[in-house]
Amino acid sequence: MPITSRILEVAAADPDQLAIVGGHSGSPAPDERADPAADTRAPRSLTYAQLVRDSTTMFAAVDALHHAQSDSPIPAPETHGIPITAVSLTSAFETSRIIAGLAGFRAVSATIDPRWPLSHQVGVITTTGIGLVISDSTHLAEALAAAGWTGTVITAADFRAREAAIDPADTAPPTVREPDEPFLMLFSSGTTSNPKAFIKTRQQYRDNVVVSSAHLEPFPGVATLAPGPVSYSLTLYAVIESLATGGSVHVADDFDPFTMGSRITDEAITRVVAVPAVVKALAEAARRTPENFHGLDLVVTGGANLPASIRSALADVLPDTRLISYYGAAEIGFIGDSREGDGTWISIYDTIGVEVRDDSDARLPDGEIGTVWIKAAACSDGYVTGTTGAQLRRPDGWATVGDQGRIESGLLQLAGRAGDIAITGGHKVSLPEIERAFEGFDRGDRHSGQGRLGEVCAIALPDDGLGSLVALVIEPDSAGHGSEGGTPDSGTPDKAALLDHARAKLAPQFVPRRFYVLDRLPRTVGGKIRRHDTVDLVMSGKAQRL
Known part of the structure; x- marks a missing residue:
């Protein structure tokens, strides 16, 4: 309309x-x-x-x-x-x-x-x-x-x-x-x-x-x-x-957690559209004053691979509130959504075409990671002249923003952008997939009294033998008060605990070979972790290796 x-x-x-x-x-x-x-x-x-x-x-x-x-x-x-x-x-x-x-x-x-x-x-x-x-x-x-x-x-x-x-x-x-x-x-x-x-x-x-x-x-x-x-x-x-x-x-x-609950009640709000970080804060606010959120029917959040901890936190305090995590790109439009778990597998909307292709533009079989191409009526024609040389949409209507992913049984699983894929020992490794594996550790897997993790960032470091080497950079749970190159928090889990966790959750080629600690991971103004800047900090010696 x-x-x-x-x-x-x-x-x-x-x-x-x-x-x-x-x-x-x-x-x-x-x-x-x-x-x-x-x-x-x-x-x-x-x-x-x-x-x-x-x-x-x-x-x-x-x-x-x-x-x-x-x-x-x-x-x-x-x-x-x-x-x-x-x-x-x-x-x-x-x-x-x-x-x-x-x-x-x-x-x-x-x-x-x-x-x-x-x-x-x-x-x-x-x-x-x-x-x-x-x-x-x-x-x-x-x-x-x-x-x-x-x-x-x-x-x-x-x-x-x-x-x-x-x-x-x-x-x-x-x-x-x-x-x-x-x-x-x-x-x-x-x-x-x-x-x-x-x-x-x-x-x-x-x-x-x-x-x-x-x-x-x-x-x-x-x-x-x-x-x-x-x-x-x-x-x-x-x-x-x-x-x-x-x-x-x-x-x-x-998002002000002290006033948002009263707004939901006073203004009869039944639907919230917000980024995942706000959904997490909403769940925490609802835990303190659940009576202010009982009228909330639906929460819609953008970004694929919504952490399962956010979904479960909201469900624990507001069991009658539904949560939809959609996948889309501003240039292209809405593509699909996930309504359970960690949002890893996305149901593609029936009016949207999705294919996964390799660098030669050949369509890949199910299960293989490649570039995600989309066909949608809402897609923009292209980027504005002078702002980039990148192509968005081809004459046949198919478009890509560089997202990587795989298709299995008609569902789409995202693996990140092109810079989020590491080639190590001939294997394609999704760095966001490694990060998701450590979410369970962050939720209380303390391994014999070891401390919990804060945010983590998986990176690829250059390696003469493997092409690239996968490493995990950790922000301690108590981070945020020091410099980017600070020392590890005494409660940070040790390398053995991290390796045990990785080996239990990931395929062998996905297991990080090195672990580092930064007092605070670099972020965009919107709060997203900057992977390339994290690599730069590690390469310049500003992170401490475990």
Whole structure:
């Protein structure tokens, strides 16, 4: 269902139904202006009727800002000449209302994570031809000016003031747009490498909504809580999906376990869409105040191979709450999901084509690891010119983002990205599979009083004889207060215990040959462990070998 079509439909039939609901957010970022008008910490909400009404003055303000430029940046050719407006704010509510408000007009929108390295932010803005950036960051504005960018940066407060100054009588209403019109510019990364941009047309998002509606239950009238930055594709899609199906999306800048339970109760939330780390925190919060979470029916999380410990923790405290872990890629769309265990085996949706191929593009037999290729109607046509030379989609419609995996009995098991596969002694070894094996150790397998593990990262180190050598890098359970090259915690399990565990859980070629300890594993701003940076730390001698 097209997002604007459904927004207009609900606004006419039930104008007071909530569309977007914001909660109390944290303190403004240190980089943001200390302007009381820019304080987004107060709770706020928009009904469907208010969303439609406010969208008219919002687009008028955006359009005027673009046209006021004497030397406008040229938008990437993939936008078909439509100016690009980017939002780079810490406020999830403000970001959501702008993205949703511009959906019914000739506009291409983008969300840029303000926590990205400044060079990444400047790079994507200048390379893709973004013409307007709504941001409270003075550092970003100064860096763009220094780079010679000719677009406009405006703060959230100033943008709202411009909206308020426009007479609604001088504006045009939102309309349902043509299917092939560019809608959103998204980014595949932005934390460890230069971001790759890609465009989603309105039809591609409509096709994606068809798939998620059939499997992930964003039903009309459902109140969905989607905590986290809207620059995350998972959160952004939850906003779009909820509005496209006539639901209410409740956003939060981050997950606050002290307030989220009361929000679930007070706002009658029955569905949560969140990253696995938030699901883990939700289970912990529910253990403290289970009465606040009893109305929660469904939790949807992205990312394959969901740790079984997260699923069991949620089931222990909220046995009536279902958990779906889906697999998808922002460039391609939803592909399949898992509803039990550790999410290792994924059921592929019936409208999605999946094949596993080798480097020569030959289709591999069941059980062999190779590159996962997907055929889906929602797939983007390709990456935006200038942001990468990588190919996404071939002329025959098959696409890949480099995920590795295997198919058995019609189910898909992911083995990570290309960099997550080690070739050791002629064997293909999935590094994420090794990490999953040590999850059981982390859950209390203390081996004669030895301490428990924190996070772990499997890596491949160069080796003249084997090609590469598999090692496991451990973050002690009490890590987080020292430097990356700290000494092992006294409670860290010894090498013999780790080897015994690995040999009991893994095939011989998967068993790590070395073990190291880092006080803290390197992570992205989103909390994911950076495997390549972990290798660099080990190779530079900053980790201690057991």
